[in-house]
Amino acid sequence: MNRLDHVKALISSDGVRYEIDELTRLGEDEYLARANREMDQVGGPAVTRSRSYFLVNKLSLLPMKALARMSLLRASGETSNYHSPVYADALKFLGFEVLHNPVPRGKGRPEFLTKEREAEFRKVLGRPEQAVFRARLMESCLATCVFSGNRVPEALEACHIRPVSEGGSDLKANGILLRRDLHRLFDLFLLSIDPCTRRILVSDIIQPDYAHLSGKTVSLPKEIDMQAVREHWNRSVKG
Structure with missing residues (x-):
């Protein structure tokens, strides 16, 4: 089984879908606290802001990789850290809407809607x-x-x-x-x-x-x- 099929199988489980639903209901402060606490358990910083991949949840843009990793960790104890495109393809296959900005800005670093920029656009628009x-x-x-x-x-x-x-x-x-x-x-x-x-x-x-x-x-x-x-x-x- 390749990486993509492995992640598809994990994310398609009822437990992971439940965890994704639960995480998307959290308020901002609770989400940040939980992300920092739980991602620290697997020896890595919490990816609470995405520069490239986003999961669309109703009217919100959520950091895709953080949500995927946290959901897998909570539901199955999976601690592997795959590349973002693997999570994105698995989530799309299962019916989630994932957005990706492929255009680099500056020296190859991808940029998209940071939380601050998203808030500004919402205010203006x-x-x-x-x-x-x-x-x-x-x-x-x-x-x-x-x-x-x-x-x-x-x-x-x-x-x-x-x-x-x-x-x-x-x-x-x-x-x-x-x-x-x-x-x-x-x-x-x-x-x-x-x-x-x-x-x-x-x-x-x-x-x-x-x-x-x-x-x-x-x-x-x-x-x-x-x-x-x-x-x-x-x-x-x-x-």
Whole structure:
């Protein structure tokens, strides 16, 4: 049995699933205390903040590896420390949603939504579920603005193609990452995407400031809902 099959078998047990459920219900202070206490038992620091892999739990982003290791330790006494992709593949196979940011920042060190940054985004964006939606798009869009190519995390926002107010979801299929100003213009239908050519439409109203984007072909995530893109295009301000 290889590592992945071994971890799948362990995590699929009722005991581990129960422990994961229990850990996700803990408050922040209790979780941190338990993580530091229990991970110390296996001779390693508590991984209470993830820079790369997250388990999505309702509207929260949880540190995947810490939860997986703590759950295995509590349910079966398993103390092995596998690489994060092994835990991620096992959890995905069993139906958990795991997000990964593959884009390095600085000297190869991965960055994502730290707790402090996530809290700031939640405050700015106003809806707690927006943090999870943004995390999904950071993965599907490779942490890059679909229109401009900007890769500065602080400048990127999660943009709904079909508005939430009109029944749009927070799934990957209904979103793209856009730089903050481009997000605003997309919401106003002053920027759009031709569903046939995948080229950017720039309304005359915002010419010439955004003329450099006009006609640019964009690379859309494979999960994208092209019907939503078509609906947005049909409503766009073309004059």
